[in-house]
Amino acid sequence: MGLLSDLRRVVGPGAVRADAALLDAYAQDAYTLAAVRPLAVVWPGRADEVAAVVRVLAHHGVPLVARGGGTSLSGGATPVAGGVVVHLSRLNRILQVDPVAGVAEVEPGVVNTWVSRAAAAAGLTYRPDPSSQQACTIGGNIGENAGGPHCLRYGVTLNHILMADVVWADGRQSRVGSLSGEVEGLDALSLLVGSEGTLGLITRAWVRLEPMAEASATVLAVFGTVDEASETVSGVIAAGIVPAALEMMDRLAVSAVERGQYRVGYPADLGAVLLVEVDGLAEQVEEDAARVQAIAAQHGVTHIQRAASEAERTLWWANRKTAFGAMGLISRNYYVQDGVIPRSRLPEALRAIEEVGRRHTIRIANVFHAGDGNLHPLLLYDGRDAAHVERVQEAGHEVLDVCLRLGGTVTGEHGIGVEKRADLARQLTAQEMAFHRAVKDAFDPRALLNPGKIFL
Amino acid sequence: MGPVDTSACVHCGLCLPSCPTYLVTGDESESPRGRVVLLNQLWSALDAGGSGDPSAVRAVDSCLDCRACEEVCPAHVPVGHAVEAFRARTVQAGHRRLPLSARQAARYFGTERGLRRFQRLAGWSQRPSGRAALRASARVGGTLGAAALLGAGLPNMEGSRLAHEGVRFGGEGPRVALFYGCVMDSVYQATAAHAADLLRLSGYRVVAAPGQACCGALHTHVGDTGQARAWARRNVSSFEAAGAEWVAATAAGCGAALKEYGHLLEDDAARQFQATVRDAAELVRFGQRPPLPSRSQVVAVHDACHLAHAQGIRQEVRDLVRWAGYTLVEWPDADVCCGSAGLYNLTHPTMAEALQQRKVASLPVAADVVATSNPGCLLQIQAGLRRAGRPTPVAHWVDLVWEALQDEGLV
Numbered sequence: 001m002g003l004l005s006d007l008r009r010v011v012g013p014g015a016v017r018a019d020a021a022l023l024d025a026y027a028q029d030a031y032t033l034a035a036v037r038p039l040a041v042v043w044p045g046r047a048d049e050v051a052a053v054v055r056v057l058a059h060h061g062v063p064l065v066a067r068g069g070g071t072s073l074s075g076g077a078t079p080v081a082g083g084v085v086v087h088l089s090r091l092n093r094i095l096q097v098d099p100v101a102g103v104a105e106v107e108p109g110v111v112n113t114w115v116s117r118a119a120a121a122a123g124l125t126y127r128p129d130p131s132s133q134q135a136c137t138i139g140g141n142i143g144e145n146a147g148g149p150h151c152l153r154y155g156v157t158l159n160h161i162l163m164a165d166v167v168w169a170d171g172r173q174s175r176v177g178s179l180s181g182e183v184e185g186l187d188a189l190s191l192l193v194g195s196e197g198t199l200g201l202i203t204r205a206w207v208r209l210e211p212m213a214e215a216s217a218t219v220l221a222v223f224g225t226v227d228e229a230s231e232t233v234s235g236v237i238a239a240g241i242v243p244a245a246l247e248m249m250d251r252l253a254v255s256a257v258e259r260g261q262y263r264v265g266y267p268a269d270l271g272a273v274l275l276v277e278v279d280g281l282a283e284q285v286e287e288d289a290a291r292v293q294a295i296a297a298q299h300g301v302t303h304i305q306r307a308a309s310e311a312e313r314t315l316w317w318a319n320r321k322t323a324f325g326a327m328g329l330i331s332r333n334y335y336v337q338d339g340v341i342p343r344s345r346l347p348e349a350l351r352a353i354e355e356v357g358r359r360h361t362i363r364i365a366n367v368f369h370a371g372d373g374n375l376h377p378l379l380l381y382d383g384r385d386a387a388h389v390e391r392v393q394e395a396g397h398e399v400l401d402v403c404l405r406l407g408g409t410v411t412g413e414h415g416i417g418v419e420k421r422a423d424l425a426r427q428l429t430a431q432e433m434a435f436h437r438a439v440k441d442a443f444d445p446r447a448l449l450n451p452g453k454i455f456l
Numbered sequence: 457m458g459p460v461d462t463s464a465c466v467h468c469g470l471c472l473p474s475c476p477t478y479l480v481t482g483d484e485s486e487s488p489r490g491r492v493v494l495l496n497q498l499w500s501a502l503d504a505g506g507s508g509d510p511s512a513v514r515a516v517d518s519c520l521d522c523r524a525c526e527e528v529c530p531a532h533v534p535v536g537h538a539v540e541a542f543r544a545r546t547v548q549a550g551h552r553r554l555p556l557s558a559r560q561a562a563r564y565f566g567t568e569r570g571l572r573r574f575q576r577l578a579g580w581s582q583r584p585s586g587r588a589a590l591r592a593s594a595r596v597g598g599t600l601g602a603a604a605l606l607g608a609g610l611p612n613m614e615g616s617r618l619a620h621e622g623v624r625f626g627g628e629g630p631r632v633a634l635f636y637g638c639v640m641d642s643v644y645q646a647t648a649a650h651a652a653d654l655l656r657l658s659g660y661r662v663v664a665a666p667g668q669a670c671c672g673a674l675h676t677h678v679g680d681t682g683q684a685r686a687w688a689r690r691n692v693s694s695f696e697a698a699g700a701e702w703v704a705a706t707a708a709g710c711g712a713a714l715k716e717y718g719h720l721l722e723d724d725a726a727r728q729f730q731a732t733v734r735d736a737a738e739l740v741r742f743g744q745r746p747p748l749p750s751r752s753q754v755v756a757v758h759d760a761c762h763l764a765h766a767q768g769i770r771q772e773v774r775d776l777v778r779w780a781g782y783t784l785v786e787w788p789d790a791d792v793c794c795g796s797a798g799l800y801n802l803t804h805p806t807m808a809e810a811l812q813q814r815k816v817a818s819l820p821v822a823a824d825v826v827a828t829s830n831p832g833c834l835l836q837i838q839a840g841l842r843r844a845g846r847p848t849p850v851a852h853w854v855d856l857v858w859e860a861l862q863d864e865g866l867v
């Protein structure tokens with residue numbers, strides 16, 4: 001039998017689409033420098049349908065890419081040529097919120113913010129908060145080991161996943177990890193987190209919920225220069241404060257978000273903005289907020305303000321978290337980089353990145369997690385201009401050169417995807433790359449799960 | 457490229473979970489981001505003299521035009537407007553006919569005579585003969601069948617006056633004229649008069665604006681901009697002649713359409729008119745008056761798409777209902793479309809029903825009454841609740857607030 005009819009038998013005729021025109025809607029995720037039209041899209045509705053779909057595809061030797069919100073910034077969810085997209089949007093139930101154990105049992109297509117919304121009544125929250133959290137899904141978060149502004153204090157996705165049900169490359173299923181946190185033998189769950197759908201497909205996950213902080217304070221500080229903002233970041237960390245989040249935006253980035261949906265009303269002549277959030281016990285929060293304000297004052301802050309209400313805090317965060325999408329207001333396309341540098345080298349790194357932009361005549365906006373040195377230079381370009389596209393890719397890799405030269409890494413939280421395969425190979429030793437390949441071969445010997453991602 | 461610029465879309469995907477059709481199907485070709493891709497493809501096909509891939513046209517047509525995506529888009533990409541522009545162009549180019557329901561709506565809407573005919577039709581649908589006839593056509597499927605299902609949401613259609621005939625004019629303050637709206641005027645026979653009372657109490661002088669027509673929203677949605685423009689011109693001159701400083705709409709769909717007349721007609725008179733349009737919830741203010749005594753009923757607010765997404769109005773309605781003494785209960789996904797969406801529940805009954813069921817299923821058990829601000833939502837949600845066997849009534853917030861005022865002897 002043909003592939004499509006076999007898939008239709010498994011999931012029903014309405015859950016497979018292969019109309020060429022519609023498949024164009026799936027050719028990209030949020031990384032727009034690659035586009036591949038898939039052979040078909042299939043929507044399993046339950047875990048055993050996922051397993052059956054994987055078996056059918058394995059039988060036909062057809063590769064697959066699992067997809068959730070399609071918000072990957074490195075092409076993790078970009079289809080592979082001749083492959084099928086296994087869309088997990090219909091596995092979108094929150095099955096249980098257990099306030100006593102502090103665990104939510106969710107399907108992979110559940111949107112990140114839905115988890116915290118469901119847990120809010122119990123005073124709990126799901127900590128990882130990638131900026132795309134209004135749309136990205138738990139399955140994708142696990143695949144990319146997603147971070148977010150508040151990972152500075154609370155850790156990345158890996159620290160918040162306790163257990164998962166997995167469909168392996170041959171369609172068999174098992175459960176990895178445990179609710180108690182203890183595992184026998186090698187920790188397969190930790191290996192799966194961040195493997196970008198190349199080792200298995202998650203069909204259910206048990207995620208950790210944590211109590212919301214007793215109090216929090218959000219401080220917005222405006223500086224005339226990026227250097228002063230950077231020095232403030234170093235000053236805050238040196239003072240022993242561990243903020244919940246510590247974010248920076250530069251002038252160009254601010255000019256985009258201020259045209260967008262969530263206007264804060266920043267002064268026009270700023271050099272950089274810091275968004276600092278401290279949380280914890282009420283007394284400690286007051287003290288930390290005061291210290292942050294004093295440190296900013298020492299470094300020439302021109303305007304500083306504490307969020308006066310939850311509504312104001314929400315607006316500031318919405319402004320920050322929609323920064324990537326708002327780039328459409330100042331540029332046809334953008335290419336976001338995701339490099340990490342030691343925090344102490346921040347001013348140096350930003351100057352070097354600016355120089356890369358000048359050399360390639362590419363405008364670069366910066367929006368990033370300053371607290372952990374995770375840079376997100378946004379390289380602005382016009383996708384209709386082939387020469388521009390070539391230049392922006394070169395510039396992107398040079399930005400990562402800067403990070404490596406300063407002792408950093410080529411990715412913080414966006415994954416390798418199709419984008420950074422060459423950069424990863426530059427960072428890792430030949431032996432480490434061989435370990436990667438050996439692991440991939442052990443889990444997926446026929447290279448059917450998201451092949452061509454992470455490494456070639 | 458089409459006439460509405462969507463080039464600010466950088467494919468970030470933040471719009472996906474805001475889109476009702478994506479929530480139902482999980483299919484990105486039926487999401488805002490997917491539709492931007494498909495529209496680019498379709499415009500290229502049109503430019504090359506073709507009519508576009510039929511499956512792509514269907515995916516674009518399944519857009520409810522609810523504007524939820526436009527509200528959450530970091531770059532305000534006007535997907536709903538782009539979809540409308542595409543429909544208008546293909547109708548104009550003769551690639552398709554207007555849906556039957558739109559052609560029929562033109563017979564009823566826009567004139568007082570037509571509205572009386574519509575009112576009689578609605579009344580007939582509640583009598584045994586009408587019910588039997590509609591049930592028969594429901595079995596066959598199609599527009600009439602969908603209308604029959606929707607008819608279950610109608611209030612009791614006794615009496616034969618149009619709502620605006622009950623309006624009492626007068627009062628002190630800035631001159632405000634009500635925009636009656638076709639379905640509000642013919643089906644919800646008390647709301648216009650209640651809105652006028654609330655406006656007078658809020659310090660306005662309510663004046664008549666005779667000669668007003670249909671707002672044209674339904675026709676714009678399906679691509680009949682010719683009809684929409686003709687009515688829009690009539691509305692602009694009627695309200696100008698009335699000397700109205702403000703135009704108050706009680707139907708979210710009408711208000712949103714009136715607020716876009718500048719774009720529709722592209723002239724100064726329309727732009728001036730547009731600046732005077734407000735939803736009633738923006739004008740009704742009880743300022744210094746103390747809140748009314750608390751009432752036993754618990755109210756759940758459904759945010760009409762064209763109020764919340766298109767006009768950014770959410771809190772005003774809740775504040776007024778609470779001021780009137782009702783207890784509010786938050787409805788999860790209060791601002792996700794109920795499936796009514798103009799003529800959508802007639803043109804796309806399956807999707808409309810899926811959204812109706814979602815909406816009704818999520819209504820908190822504590823709710824005694826549903827309050828909303830648009831006739832389509834009133835009908836759709838009431839019909840859905842009746843089908844689900846729930847007795848909860850659905851009312852315009854204007855009527856709920858008015859009842860509370862009446863109990864206090866204030867109107």
